[in-house]
Amino acid sequence: MADALETSQTYILDANKRDMSGARSKGLTDAMLDRLMLDAKRLRGVADAVRAVAALDDPVGSEIARWTVPSGLDIARVRTPLGVIGIIYESRPNVTADAAALCLRSGNAAILRAGSESLQSALAIATALRSGLEGAGLPADAIQLxxxxxxxxxxxxxxxxxxxxxxxxxxxxxxxxxxxxxxxxIPVIGHLEGLCHAYVDADADPEKAVNIVLNAKMRRTGICGALETLLVNESVASNLLPAIAAPLRDAGCELRGDEAARAILPDMVPATEEDWRTEYLAPILSIRIVDDLDDALHHIATFGTGHTELVITENNSTAERFLMDVDAGIVLHNASTQFADGGEFGMGAEIGIATGRIHARGPVGAEQLTIFKYVVRGTGQTRP
Known part of the structure; x- marks a missing residue:
């Protein structure tokens, strides 16, 4: 499948150009256009992700646990495929390849439905993937679009x-x-928006805080792991906030602050209640000064979407409390939220970041696309 993506590069990139032209005519945002765009480098990355999935151990049939009960029965919990997975997605053509590869690796069939803005790209990618399947002697209809x-x-x-x-x-x-x-x-593995927060603690290392926040916000603003709200402890805000803000502004980021933040940097745009609820997917960052860790935790509990949350601190007790108390699929200590990605987690690729609480949470890779059954081996036991 990966080889077929690369040999079909011209066909796929031509299809993507048609999608991009249509998307511009419809007035899609820069963030959506960035998600939609493919070039030779990105397509190589898509193929590399498929190869990474191919290199994963097959999760199907693996034992999650095994034990013996007093009756002498040997009981194993064993991974099995979910079955046929329907995947509905928007914009990103790479999801076509990622989802197909992960479903195949986990023994599932996939029915893919791309958004209209990316349909030509998705069709071209799916055609290549299906030809790769046929070349490997597998049924092309394991992947349908x-x-x-x-x-x-x-x-x-x-x-x-x-x-x-x-x-x-x-x-x-x-x-x-x-x-x-x-x-x-039917059951849904949900992926809500990534309204990601970073809390800069009183014990944060200033250099780490500046570098991590800049990367978390500006590396790629259009991805779900991009930072959207910055919470800064009031005891360090007067010194640290200007240092954090300067490189953000140099990179073209608009800052929106609450009253306390604007008292430190008066030229920030005033933040409204709606800003705390907004996933910008753009070079915009909302900033709030918080009293302490409890205040930060309350803000995240109120406005977070269960995606990815970050604490920047050198205080291990503070970090552990944040990591244990925050309700999200991914919680980070002293590392950019842009690491919220299945590839970075060693999963090869991901279908998305699950924000629900049932079946799968966080990056959804091949293993998360399996369920399990109990395999019970006996030697003639009957139940009295």
Whole structure:
């Protein structure tokens, strides 16, 4: 499949140019255009991710646990595929390859439904993947892509197609995920938006704080792991906030601050209540000064989406409390939120970052696309 992606480069990039042209004419945001765009380097990255998934151990059949009970029964919990997975996504063409590879690696079949803005790219990628499957002697229909932008196709998938689809995975904006979760008649592995926070503690190392916040916000602003809200402890804000703000502004980031933050940097845009609820996916960062760790935890609990949260501190007790108390799929200590990625977690690739609390949470890779069964081995036991 990876080889087929590379040999189909011209075909795929031409399709992507058509998508990009259509997206610009529709007025898509810069963040959405960045997610949609493919070039030779990005396509190599997509192929490399498929190879990384191929190199993973096969999760199917692996034992999660094994034990013997007093009756003498030998009991094992063993990974099995989920079945047929429907994946509904927007913008990012690489999801077509990532999702297909992960489903195949975990023994599942995939029915993919790309957004209309990325349909030509997705069709070209899916065609290459299917040819790779056939070249390996596997059924091409293990990967299928819905070839129409008609919204009714989503409704059919959400119905479960009379029991033919076992799980739905939505990956996209709040509107898409909300519709899927509301209308689906089968289980959903949900991926809400990434409203990611960083809390800069009183015991933060200033140099780490400056570097981590800059990377977390500005490395790529259009990804779900990008930092959106910065919380700074009031005891260090007067000295540390200007140091953090300077490189952000130099990189073109608009800063929006609460009253306390603007008392330190008066030229910031005033932050509103809506800013605390907004995933910008753009070079905009909202900043709030908090009293202490408890205040930061309360803010994150109120406005967070369960995606990725970060604490910057040299105080291990503070860090451990943050890591244990924050309710999110990924919690980080002294590392950029941009590491919220299945590839960076050693999973090869990901279908997305799950923000729910059932079945899978955080990066969803091949292992997370399995369920389990109990294999019980006896020697003739009967139950009295």
């Amino acid at each position: 819905v070839d129409t932008p008609d919204r009714e196709a989503v409704g059919h998938m959400l119905s479960g197609l009379d029991g033919k689809v076992d799980v739905i995975v939505p990956r996209g904006g709040k509107g898409l995920v909300a519709r899927v979760q509301q209308d689906a008649r």
